[in-house]
Amino acid sequence: MTKGDALGEFEHIVLLALVRLGDHAYGMRIRQEIEKRTGRDVSIGAVYATLERLEAKGYVSSWTGEPTPERGGRAKRFFRLEAPGLAALNSTEELLRRMRQGIRIARTEP
Amino acid sequence: MNRVRHMPPWPATAMLRLIADREKREAIAGDLIEEFQTGERSNLWYWRQVMQTVGHTGGKAAGALLAGIAIVAAVLVIVTASMQVLLPMVANHSQPIHFVFTFAVLALVLAGTAVAGYLTARMVGHAETRTSMLLGAVVLLTGFWWLRIGAPAWFIGLQILLTIPAAWVGGYIRVQQKARA
Numbered sequence: 001m002t003k004g005d006a007l008g009e010f011e012h013i014v015l016l017a018l019v020r021l022g023d024h025a026y027g028m029r030i031r032q033e034i035e036k037r038t039g040r041d042v043s044i045g046a047v048y049a050t051l052e053r054l055e056a057k058g059y060v061s062s063w064t065g066e067p068t069p070e071r072g073g074r075a076k077r078f079f080r081l082e083a084p085g086l087a088a089l090n091s092t093e094e095l096l097r098r099m100r101q102g103i104r105i106a107r108t109e110p
Numbered sequence: 111m112n113r114v115r116h117m118p119p120w121p122a123t124a125m126l127r128l129i130a131d132r133e134k135r136e137a138i139a140g141d142l143i144e145e146f147q148t149g150e151r152s153n154l155w156y157w158r159q160v161m162q163t164v165g166h167t168g169g170k171a172a173g174a175l176l177a178g179i180a181i182v183a184a185v186l187v188i189v190t191a192s193m194q195v196l197l198p199m200v201a202n203h204s205q206p207i208h209f210v211f212t213f214a215v216l217a218l219v220l221a222g223t224a225v226a227g228y229l230t231a232r233m234v235g236h237a238e239t240r241t242s243m244l245l246g247a248v249v250l251l252t253g254f255w256w257l258r259i260g261a262p263a264w265f266i267g268l269q270i271l272l273t274i275p276a277a278w279v280g281g282y283i284r285v286q287q288k289a290r291a
Contacts (some may be wrong), residue, residue, distance in 0.1 A: 028141035032149075043142055045163030048134060049170070052235070067140075070147060074140030077133070078235065 013038065014050045015089050018060065018081045020101045026065070026076040027051075051079055059085030118146045121155050122160040134236070138163055171234050171241060178230035178245040178277075179252075185222030189215055212265055219269075220276040223249055227280025236287070242281025246274035 007015065017033045018025045031047045034040065038062045065076040081089075126139050146156050193215065200211050226249070227242035233242045250273040 026141070028145045029138055031141070032145070043162035043166070044138055044159055045166035046165070048138060049166045052134075056235070064137075068144075071140035071144045074136045074143070077137035078138060 005010075006095070007064070007088055010046070010050055011054060012092055014047065014054065015059065015081060015085055017057075018079060019089070023078075023080075025079045030079070054085065055079075057084070058082060059088055116147065118143055118156045122157050124151075125160050125164055134167075174230045174241060175245055175248065177233055178226040178242075179248060181226035182219075182223055182230060182245075182249050185219060185226075189218055191220075196252040201261035212262065216265055216268060220272055223273055223276040224280040224283075227277035228284050229280070230277075231281040231284035238284045239278055242277045242284075243274055244279030249273055249277065 013034055014030065015044050017030045017037075020033055021029055027044055027047060030051075032045050034047070040048050051060060051062070055062060059082060060079050061082050062077050062079045065078055067073045067075045123139060123143070126135055126142075142156060142159055145151055196211065200207050223246060227245055230245045231238035231242045250270065
């Protein structure tokens with residue numbers, strides 16, 4: 001795994017959200033999924049900025065859906081995880097697993 | 111029973127127009143409107159999302175513009191330093207030599223502007239030609255003043271005429287390069 005393949009924390013989270021959402025992954029759903037699972041307040045701008053970076057790396061692809069009335073006649077932009085993205089996700093997971101191996105992380109009280 | 115849809119604040123939606131990329135702007139506006147109407151989000155939430163989104167996109171464009179300005183400034187510093195050395199050498203020469211020297215300075219600065227336009231377009235990643243032309247306008251307004259001191263009228267005229275097109279050429283090259291990739 002080269003340095004360029006390594007995923008940043010938020011990139012990692014966004015790719016995992018794409019895996020969870022499958023064919024229904026678009027901006028709002030991705031943002032909500034991340035917010036629901038991480039408890040973080042996430043902006044739609046941050047989600048799109050990350051998705052565009054991942055698209056530029058070839059990790060995800062996007063396409064435009066049909067405009068719908070509940071969106072004020074605007075179309076959804078769907079995102080899909082591509083093979084290089086899946087490979088980067090697996091590499092990052094493996095890297096974290098290796099780093100965790102053999103150590104016990106003490107739980108701190110809040 | 112039909113539920114009355116509450117509309118998000120229009121000035122906030124209008125602010126999304128500051129995002130240059132039309133496709134992205136439409137997708138983000140649609141996402142926000144959909145969540146606002148179905149998720150019972152407040153006006154404050156909507157405003158915060160819009161401001162953060164514009165900040166993300168605008169921040170990237172501002173960074174790219176600053177980088178472009180830094181490149182032009184570096185070219186100007188090099189050209190000015192070279193002029194300090196070379197001007198005394200050509201001072202006693204004929205007018206054609208002076209003309210060639212001044213023209214070379216102009217060409218060098220315009221080439222630097224084109225390179226800066228290319229790199230700005232590369233950094234910003236979308237609306238390349240528009241951003242590089244914006245760089246050209248900023249450079250024209252702020253960057254060239256010290257080279258104009260004592261410069262002939264044709265030099266100043268060509269600077270005004272060619273700075274924005276030079277920056278545009280940089281952006282255009284980036285667009286062509288992207289299309290080929």
